[in-house]
Amino acid sequence: xxxxxxxxxxxxxxxxxxxxxxxxxxxxxxxxxxxxxxxxxxxxxxxxxxxxxxxxxxxxxxxxxxxxxxxxxxxxxxxxxxxxxxxxxxxxxxxxxxxxxxxxxxxxxxxxxxxxxxxxxxxxxxxxxxxxxxxxxxxxxxxxxxxxxxxxxxxxxxxxxxxxxxxxxxxxxxxxxxxxxxxxxxxxxxxxxxxxxxxxxxxxxxxxxxxxxxxxxxxxxxxxxxxxxxxxxxxxxxxxxxxxxxxxxxxxxxxxxxxxxxxxxxxxxxxxxxxxxxxxxxxxxxxxxxxxxxxxxxxxxxxxxxxxxxxxxxxxxxxxxxxxxxxxxxxxxxxxxxxxxxxxxxxxxxxxxxxxxxxxxxxxxxxxxxxxxxxxxxxxxxxxxxxxxxxxxxxxxxxxxxxxxxxxxxxxxxxxxxxxxxxxxxxxxxxxxxxxxxxxxxxxxxxxxxxxxxxxxxxxxxx
Amino acid sequence: xxxxxxxxxxxxxxxxxxxxxxxxxxxxxxxxxxxxxxxxxxxxxxxxxxxxxxxxxxxxxxxxxxxxxxxxxxxxxxxxxxxxxxxxxxxxxxxxxxxxxxxxxxxxxxxxxxxxxxxxxxxxxxxxxxxxxxxxxxxxxxxxxxxxxxxxxxxxxxxxxxxxxxxxxxxxxxxxxxxxxxxxxxxxxxxxxxxxxxxxxxxxxxxxxxxxxxxxxxxxxxxxxxxxxxxxxxxxxxxxxxxxxxxxxxxxxxxxxxxxxxxxxxxxxxxxxxxxxxxxxxxxxxxxxxxxxxxxxxxxxxxxxxxxxxxxxxxxxxxxxxxxxxxxxxxxxxxxxxxxxxxxxxxxxxxxxxxxxxxxxxxxxxxxxxxxxxxxxxxxxxxxxxxxxxxxxxxxxxxxxxxxxxxxxxxxxxxxxxxxxxxxxxxxxxxxxxxxxxxxxxxxxxxxxxxxxxxxxxxxxxxxxxxxxxxxxxxxxxxxx
Numbered sequence: 047x048x049x050x051x052x053x054x055x056x057x058x059x060x061x062x063x064x065x066x067x068x069x070x071x072x073x074x075x076x077x078x079x080x081x082x083x084x085x086x087x088x089x090x091x092x093x094x095x096x097x098x099x100x101x102x103x104x105x106x107x108x109x110x111x112x113x114x115x116x117x118x119x120x121x122x123x124x125x126x127x128x129x130x131x132x133x134x135x136x137x138x139x140x141x142x143x144x145x146x147x148x149x150x151x152x153x154x155x156x157x158x159x160x161x162x163x164x165x166x167x168x169x170x171x172x173x174x175x176x177x178x179x180x181x182x183x184x185x186x187x188x189x190x191x192x193x194x195x196x197x198x199x200x201x202x203x204x205x206x207x208x209x210x211x212x213x214x215x216x217x218x219x220x221x222x223x224x225x226x227x228x229x230x231x232x233x234x235x236x237x238x239x240x241x242x243x244x245x246x247x248x249x250x251x252x253x254x255x256x257x258x259x260x261x262x263x264x265x266x267x268x269x270x271x272x273x274x275x276x277x278x279x280x281x282x283x284x285x286x287x288x289x290x291x292x293x294x295x296x297x298x299x300x301x302x303x304x305x306x307x308x309x310x311x312x313x314x315x316x317x318x319x320x321x322x323x324x325x326x327x328x329x330x331x332x333x334x335x336x337x338x339x340x341x342x343x344x345x346x347x348x349x350x351x352x353x354x355x356x357x358x359x360x361x362x363x364x365x366x367x368x369x370x371x372x373x374x375x376x377x378x379x380x381x382x383x384x385x386x387x388x389x390x391x392x393x394x395x396x397x398x399x400x401x402x403x404x405x406x407x408x409x410x411x412x413x414x415x416x417x418x419x420x421x422x423x424x425x426x427x428x429x430x431x432x433x434x435x436x437x438x439x440x441x442x443x444x445x446x447x448x449x450x451x452x453x454x455x456x457x458x459x460x461x462x463x464x465x466x467x468x469x470x471x472x473x474x475x476x477x478x479x480x481x482x483x484x485x486x487x488x489x490x491x492x493x494x495x496x497x498x499x500x501x502x503x504x505x506x507x508x509x
Numbered sequence: 510x511x512x513x514x515x516x517x518x519x520x521x522x523x524x525x526x527x528x529x530x531x532x533x534x535x536x537x538x539x540x541x542x543x544x545x546x547x548x549x550x551x552x553x554x555x556x557x558x559x560x561x562x563x564x565x566x567x568x569x570x571x572x573x574x575x576x577x578x579x580x581x582x583x584x585x586x587x588x589x590x591x592x593x594x595x596x597x598x599x600x601x602x603x604x605x606x607x608x609x610x611x612x613x614x615x616x617x618x619x620x621x622x623x624x625x626x627x628x629x630x631x632x633x634x635x636x637x638x639x640x641x642x643x644x645x646x647x648x649x650x651x652x653x654x655x656x657x658x659x660x661x662x663x664x665x666x667x668x669x670x671x672x673x674x675x676x677x678x679x680x681x682x683x684x685x686x687x688x689x690x691x692x693x694x695x696x697x698x699x700x701x702x703x704x705x706x707x708x709x710x711x712x713x714x715x716x717x718x719x720x721x722x723x724x725x726x727x728x729x730x731x732x733x734x735x736x737x738x739x740x741x742x743x744x745x746x747x748x749x750x751x752x753x754x755x756x757x758x759x760x761x762x763x764x765x766x767x768x769x770x771x772x773x774x775x776x777x778x779x780x781x782x783x784x785x786x787x788x789x790x791x792x793x794x795x796x797x798x799x800x801x802x803x804x805x806x807x808x809x810x811x812x813x814x815x816x817x818x819x820x821x822x823x824x825x826x827x828x829x830x831x832x833x834x835x836x837x838x839x840x841x842x843x844x845x846x847x848x849x850x851x852x853x854x855x856x857x858x859x860x861x862x863x864x865x866x867x868x869x870x871x872x873x874x875x876x877x878x879x880x881x882x883x884x885x886x887x888x889x890x891x892x893x894x895x896x897x898x899x900x901x902x903x904x905x906x907x908x909x910x911x912x913x914x915x916x917x918x919x920x921x922x923x924x925x926x927x928x929x930x931x932x933x934x935x936x937x938x939x940x941x942x943x944x945x946x947x948x949x950x951x952x953x954x955x956x957x958x959x960x961x962x963x964x965x966x967x968x969x970x971x972x973x974x975x976x977x978x979x980x981x982x983x984x985x986x987x988x989x990x
Contacts (some may be wrong), residue, residue, distance in 0.1 A: 078854055078933070123951070129810075131880065133879070169850075203870065213912060216847075217916070217917075223912075225912065226905075226912050236904075237897045248886065248887075473774045473775055473777065473778045474778050476771070477779075480718055483718055484718050484721075487666050488666045488667055492664070494725050495725055495780070498780075498839040499838065501841075502837045503838075
């Protein structure tokens with residue numbers, strides 16, 4: 047067996063493992079026979095193990111044979127040769143994807159084990175693990191993607207599973223509202239990503255990262271694209287990354303995402319999903335290098351997000367929101383590092399931050415209990431005094447910062463007032479015009495739907 | 510012309526007619542439903558046989574063996590080609606799953622005999638190319654929904670005015686094209702009339718209000734069956750595409766794009782499920798038109814792929830909504846219903862079909878949408894991004910709809926609202942197609958690309974022959990009635 051064949055087999059195992067888990071859980075749910083908790087738990091553990099071990103072996107082999115780039119070509123999923131259209135399935139193990147993939151397996155495994163106990167006998171256990179498997183599959187595909195289309199494939203799966211898990215406690219309105227809000231932001235970010243991918247294709251004729259980023263493995267590659275087009279495409283990718291990583295002006299969705307169960311909050315917004323935007327920027331960093339303006343934009347977005355995050359985290363009244371904004375602060379700093387070209391530092395920062403934040407979020411429920419026990423023992427509240435730096439600032443300014451942080455930077459309000467509401471107002475006006483038109487044609491009220499009961503299922507209309 | 514090995518088309522067309530006649534005399538609605546399901550199954554088998562037989566011939570077009578209509582009228586009225594070959598089984602499948610998912614609560618209101626008649630008309634329509642037969646069938650197809658609304662005592666004015674305009678435009682356009690046979694402006698006028706007719710039938714804004722009115726007034730099943738086969742797009746493909754100049758096609762593409770984005774936005778503000786479905790469907794159907802009007806191989810391939818994926822996914826989406834409506838009545842989207850615990854399979858299927866319609870990865874819609882976007886951006890680099898915007902808005906609308914219907918509150922009931930066996934069959938059938946087509950798209954894409962190339966060649970051939978083609982040409986038609 048040659049080294050190439052071994053790489054290929056191990057690489058396929060890494061990619062296939064979470065997808066097989068998703069297929070098994072998905073099919074059993076579709077057939078109306080969800081698996082029991084024990085089986086689901088064991089399958090999840092097996093999927094993590096059979097993906098993690100090959101990934102580690104690949105890392106060791108790469109070190110042993112001193113190679114920094116291992117492509118796994120699975121051929122064309124779709125090909126129309128006459129039109130030069132190919133959807134090529136290619137996965138890449140390099141200095142960026144291998145650490146992130148191993149991190150993904152480890153954290154998904156930890157969260158999976160945690161959840162087996164955390165959601166034991168919960169009615170939504172199978173639903174959680176189905177969404178978890180979708181996320182797991184998506185994050186592995188995204189991190190190992192060798193083409194921009196493959197990355198988009200995983201990107202969408204991560205977004206969907208995220209929104210559904212935020213709305214996990216779906217018998218209440220708030221989680222559902224917040225899930226819908228997050229999904230809306232994700233869809234807009236996905237649209238920006240798709241437009242960027244198509245634009246890249248048109249400009250360079252390439253979707254393959256190896257071709258896009260030129261020669262040399264990450265991070266030494268040089269993109270074969272001119273500065274203007276780099277700015278155009280890079281801006282779109284920055285919007286996509288900002289949406290996924292909750293950077294300004296999309297930071298409003300991050301605290302809403304804390305409605306989901308603690309394990310999903312940990313793995314999504316503490317560790318993996320929230321870093322996916324930064325990962326995308328790292329992956330396309332050769333494009334960033336082609337435009338100084340783009341680099342400046344990245345640094346500004348990251349810096350503003352970090353500033354917002356630190357202000358907002360200090361005004362939160364619950365631990366998960368505080369941790370969410372603390373995550374935002376760190377992600378903002380990571381993005382600044384990427385904009386400044388400090389790629390290895392950004393990658394190490396991602397790994398360290400992801401591990402720490404996962405631990406903090408998983409510990410959050412028991413942390414509160416620990417604080418209560420401590421306060422009961424000492425007989426009073428724990429004291430919190432402001433730092434000497436804060437005491438130097440004028441009181442009015444401190445109060446303003448508090449209100450600004452408490453209102454979460456007014457970002458949601460701005461987006462709602464300037465974008466969402468005007469569009470919805472126009473659409474409602476159009477609806478009323480259509481109603482007038484059909485009423486005029488009919489010579490009577492034309493909409494039977496106006497008389498539809500709000501809750502027919504409550505009024506005994508069940509069949 | 511090549512011949513199939515069996516009169517598949519005639520059997521597929523005549524079976525539902527025979528079934529309608531039998532069902533008409535059944536007093537027992539349950540027996541009528543079962544007979545309808547059996548008839549639809551046989552029609553599907555026949556349509557599949559036609560497709561497989563046609564594929565085995567390896568030709569662009571073919572007609573039936575023992576062609577009864579050719580014998581009687583000495584003309585090949587029903588001809589199948591690469592474009593319409595998969596549309597017949599798709600149409601038969603749509604009728605089958607709709608019949609399968611009809612619960613007893615709907616049996617009293619849903620006319621099975623007229624459903625089978627409309628299936629027969631639809632299958633005959635899809636076997637026709639541009640001809641008077643096609644014109645007549647397109648006009649006649651508008652009658653069953655009108656009869657249903659009239660019988661239910663609903664106001665039919667909106668529908669009548671729009672469909673009457675459609676009929677007049679279609680007949681006038683085709684008649685003008687056939688009888689005058691002069692080049693230049695006259696052909697342009699005929700083309701404009703045919704285009705207006707096809708776009709009206711497709712529900713392109715601002716001529717789409719008949720569709721929302723249909724969903725308001727007719728039964729949900731009838732409305733779904735009338736729109737999801739995308740007969741309007743078929744009319745565009747047969748009447749408009751071969752003769753319209755490029756500038757006209759580009760104008761139509763832009764209008765369709767505007768409709769796609771507008772309808773996607775309108776779906777977000779609807780407060781009732783049927784209207785919500787109607788706008789969602791309108792948006793996706795307009796994307797098909799956008800691709801058809803591009804007239805480039807990639808764009809056409811994308812449009813033909815999206816046509817099939819929209820037909821499968823939105824039919825599934827529609828029958829899911831219909832299933833929920835059968836259980837609780839008309840669904841308001843103004844508040845949350847929390848029906849997940851009572852209908853988990855329907856909830857999952859709602860999500861699957863909705864995501865398939867927006868081109869979510871690993872579903873049947875993904876590849877078609879990618880190709881369509883590629884084709885649109887090729888021709889309109891800036892405006893083409895509106896397709897992406899429409900898909901994004903549709904995605905938001907679908908999940909909002911899911912959350913409204915299945916989540917948000919706790920709903921308790923002592924009556925089981927779980928999926929019934931026949932519904933489960935329909936769900937599994939469509940899920941298999943959605944996921945199978947999504948994971949293994951290459952055969953479908955190859956077939957649609959082949960058809961798209963032939964369509965492009967016909968269009969180029971028709972343009973090269975102008976003005977002689979205008980004088981003598983009956984586009985893509987073996988028989989001119």
